[in-house]
Amino acid sequence: MSGGSYYFVIVGHHDNPVFEMDFMPSAKANDPKREDHRHLNQFIAHASLDLVDEQMWTTNNMYLKMVDKFNEWFVSAFVTASRMRFVMLHDEKNEDGIKNFFQEIYETYVKVRTDSHKTIAFTS
Numbered sequence: 001m002s003g004g005s006y007y008f009v010i011v012g013h014h015d016n017p018v019f020e021m022d023f024m025p026s027a028k029a030n031d032p033k034r035e036d037h038r039h040l041n042q043f044i045a046h047a048s049l050d051l052v053d054e055q056m057w058t059t060n061n062m063y064l065k066m067v068d069k070f071n072e073w074f075v076s077a078f079v080t081a082s083r084m085r086f087v088m089l090h091d092e093k094n095e096d097g098i099k100n101f102f103q104e105i106y107e108t109y110v111k112v113r114t115d116s117h118k119t120i121a122f123t124s
Contacts, residue, residue, distance in 0.1 A: 003025050004025075004090055004091045004092035004094065005022070005023070005024040005025065005090070005091045006022065006023040006024070006088060006089065006090045006091075007020070007021075007022045007023075007038075007041040007045065007088070007089040007090075008020065008021050008022070008023070008086070008087070008088050008089075008101075008105075009021075009042070009045050009086075009087050010084060010085070010086055010087075010109070011045070011049060011084070011085040011086075011087060012084060013083060013084070015046065015049055017042070018084070020042070022038060022041065041073075041089050044070045044073055044075065044089055045075070045087045045089060047068075047070070048067060048068040048070075048075040048077070048087060049085065049087070051067045051068050051075075052064060052067055052077040052079065052085050052087065055067055055077070056077075056079045056083075056085075062078055062079055062080065062081070062102075062106070063077075063078050063099050063102055063103075064076070064077040064078065064079065065077075065095065065099075066093075066095070072091050073089045073090070073091060074089070074090050074091070074092075074093060075087060075088070075089055076088045076090065076095075076098050076102075078102035078105075078106065080106060080109065084109070086102055086105060086106070088101070088102070
């Protein structure tokens with residue numbers, strides 16, 4: 001992923017955030033409004049869940065591409081076989097990079113979930 005801003009969240013079965021992280025250019029990293037932007041990102045991601053749920057029943061693909069747009073933010077989504085939702089907010093189109101990111105995260109997610117020696121709790 002290049003110089004744009006990104007917000008990634010894994011959403012559980014009860015619409016609860018399981019994991020979240022934002023990626024932004026270093027020029028924006030010390031922005032005093034960063035916390036406000038984080039709350040806005042959470043709101044946008046949560047608001048897009050209905051569209052993600054609608055689209056996941058209309059396709060066999062796990063990667064749903066861009067499901068919504070809010071102002072300058074594009075919302076892309078990925079749904080796992082167990083119906084966990086990966087949501088990415090981004091301010092520039094980068095479909096191939098986001099798809100690859102989702103695939104890598106999914107592979108890591110599956111490895112963590114299937115490793116009986118890990119004690120990470122994913123409350124879905």
